[in-house]
Amino acid sequence: MKKLLVLIMALFMLCACTKTKEYGSHLEKVQEEGKLVIASEGMWEPWTYVDEDGNLTGYDVEVGKIIAEKLGVEAEFVTGDFTGFLSGLDNGQYDLVINGIDVTEERKEKYDFSITYAYASSYLIVKNDNEDIKSLEDLNGKKISNSLGSSYATLAESYGATNVGGDTFADTINNIVNGYADASINSADTYGLYIKEHPDAPVKVVMTIDPLDVAIPFVKGEYNDTFKKEINKIINETRSNGELADLSVKFFGTDITVK
Numbered sequence: 678m679k680k681l682l683v684l685i686m687a688l689f690m691l692c693a694c695t696k697t698k699e700y701g702s703h704l705e706k707v708q709e710e711g712k713l714v715i716a717s718e719g720m721w722e723p724w725t726y727v728d729e730d731g732n733l734t735g736y737d738v739e740v741g742k743i744i745a746e747k748l749g750v751e752a753e754f755v756t757g758d759f760t761g762f763l764s765g766l767d768n769g770q771y772d773l774v775i776n777g778i779d780v781t782e783e784r785k786e787k788y789d790f791s792i793t794y795a796y797a798s799s800y801l802i803v804k805n806d807n808e809d810i811k812s813l814e815d816l817n818g819k820k821i822s823n824s825l826g827s828s829y830a831t832l833a834e835s836y837g838a839t840n841v842g843g844d845t846f847a848d849t850i851n852n853i854v855n856g857y858a859d860a861s862i863n864s865a866d867t868y869g870l871y872i873k874e875h876p877d878a879p880v881k882v883v884m885t886i887d888p889l890d891v892a893i894p895f896v897k898g899e900y901n902d903t904f905k906k907e908i909n910k911i912i913n914e915t916r917s918n919g920e921l922a923d924l925s926v927k928f929f930g931t932d933i934t935v936k
Contacts, residue, residue: 702900702903703901703903703904715753715771716757716765716770716775717738717754717755717756718756718776719754721735721776722735723870724736724777724866724928736925736929739928740775740794747914759825763788767896778894779797780793780889780891781889783831788896789901791894792909794893795933796936797864798933800882800885801813801862801885802868802881802882804856805881807860807881810859811883813832816833819860820838820839821834821838821858822840822843822849822860823840823843830862833862838859838860843858846863846871862886865885866931868882888936
């Protein structure tokens with residue numbers, strides 16, 4: 678019996694020691710832990726990618742670093758598949774997801790968003806010999822290649838397309854070129870950079886889609902209210918002092934912080 682009691686006490690102490698500390702707000706958690714865990718793909722140049730020296734960089738990555746610095750904490754980036762980012766935000770795996778996320782009505786039903794920190798124009802892209810697709814309406818019954826769960830995929834699917842997936846922009850282009858997909862909706866800036874590096878790629882743009890607001894999502898609720906306000910304050914400061922515009926010009930060659 679005595680050994681059993683000792684074992685029970687030991688297990689109780691272990692559970693008490695490993696229990697996750699509860700915080701009054703998300704901002705309090707980040708500041709007390711001294712780190713900001715940020716999810717970002719790392720495969721979507723110039724938004725988020727790994728440079729020639731093996732360093733994670735890009736517009737979104739540098740925005741994340743600025744936010745962490747102004748919060749007085751360290752930025753800790755986690756890269757991976759975009760598909761799991763929002764669910765990771767839901768379960769507290771990440772503090773922020775900064776990955777060129779468009780503000781859509783569907784997402785607004787579940788998440789609050791920061792103020793806009795960029796505006797992203799998009800292209801409808803097809804193989805250069807494709808004459809069947811000239812508009813979003815023409816996607817009905819066609820295959821598109823986009824990251825699963827992305828706003829691009831959702832938009833195409835709303836017009837009757839089937840998404841075959843594609844982890845990186847290069848994957849989506851390869852899927853189109855090799856006939857696995859008919860089209861892709863994707864970032865105009867990312868497309869421009871890709872064509873600059875691959876001028877002979879047999880693809881073309883058939884439609885430009887109006888710019889969408891890009892912002893940072895937060896799980897709804899009081900826990901994130903002060904956190905969101907502080908992030909908004911930082912975005913406003915960096916917009917006012919020109920830091921956001923400078924980053925945009927550095928990575929995109931133009932200022933996408935304004936429409």
